Amino acid sequence: MARRLAILDWANRCGAVVVEDDYDGEFRYDGQPLESLQGLDGGSRVIYVGTFSRTVFAALRIGYLIVPKALVGVFEAAKWLADRHTAGLEQRALAEFIDSGSYELHLRRVRRSLAMRRDALLHAMDTAWGNTLRTTGAGAGAHVVLWLPAGCDERRAIDTAASHDVGVYPVSGYFLRHxxxxxxxxxxxxxxPDIREGIRRLAASLSSI
Structure with a gap:
């Protein structure tokens, strides 16, 4: 929470606008959900981006923005220029899905399913590495970050994992520097079973580099 408040303080001091991409914020497994930056901000410095493609199904290409009141006109104009054919039928169906309470029931089922997968992943990782390698990000979402030892060649680790038929992705691309x-x-x-086997293969691949 302290980091979120610090970001908002910086935005207010610099006159900046923060884009909050909360594409999987509905999936939280530990503790109470953190309040969004947009909610903490009060609506003046944060553009909140959400999507139903993640929570319902990927082919449902419906997202949304919550923008500061002063920027509503700008975004309406940009939307009009960029896309005049929003899918009305899909939006009506989604609205009915939400209003009926079915969306909330669906989210609960998905959370339970993802929590089982998350727990299996963490158990497999603990079995493979114990306290040797650190993980973060397991409290929410559908991804976990496995931090490699300092100086480890990330690209080589990914290529070696691929040679064991395991697909993983680099974290370095999310850093501006360092x-x-x-x-x-x-x-x-x-x-x-695939999660457990995947971690077994990943552990074998990392032990070889």
Whole structure:
């Protein structure tokens, strides 16, 4: 929470606008959900970006913005210029899905399913590495970051994992500078046996570099 408040303080001091991309904020497993920057801000310095493609299904290409009141006209004009054919039928169906209470029931089912996958992943990682390698990001979302030892060649780790039929992604691309080597592990579409086998293979691949 302190970091969120610090970001808002910086935005107010600099006259900046913060874009908050909360694409998987509905999936939180530990503790109480953190209040969004947009909610803390009160509506003057944060553009909140959300999507239903993540929570319902990927082919439902419906997202939304909550923008500061002063910017509503700007975004309406940009939307009119960029896209005049918003899918009305899909939006009506989604609105009915939400109003009926079915969306909330769906979210609960998805959270339970993802939590089981997350727990299986963490258990497999603990079995493979114990306290040797550190992980972060397990409290929410559908990814976990596995931090590699300092000086480890991230690209080589990814290529070696691929040679064991395991797909992982680099973390360094999310840093502007002073990147730390790490691997992004997704689990949303995987079965529990595949998660366990994937970590076994990943551990074998990392032990060889």
């Amino acid at each position: 990147a730390r080597p790490g691997l992004l592990l997704g689990y949303a579409q995987m079965t529990l």
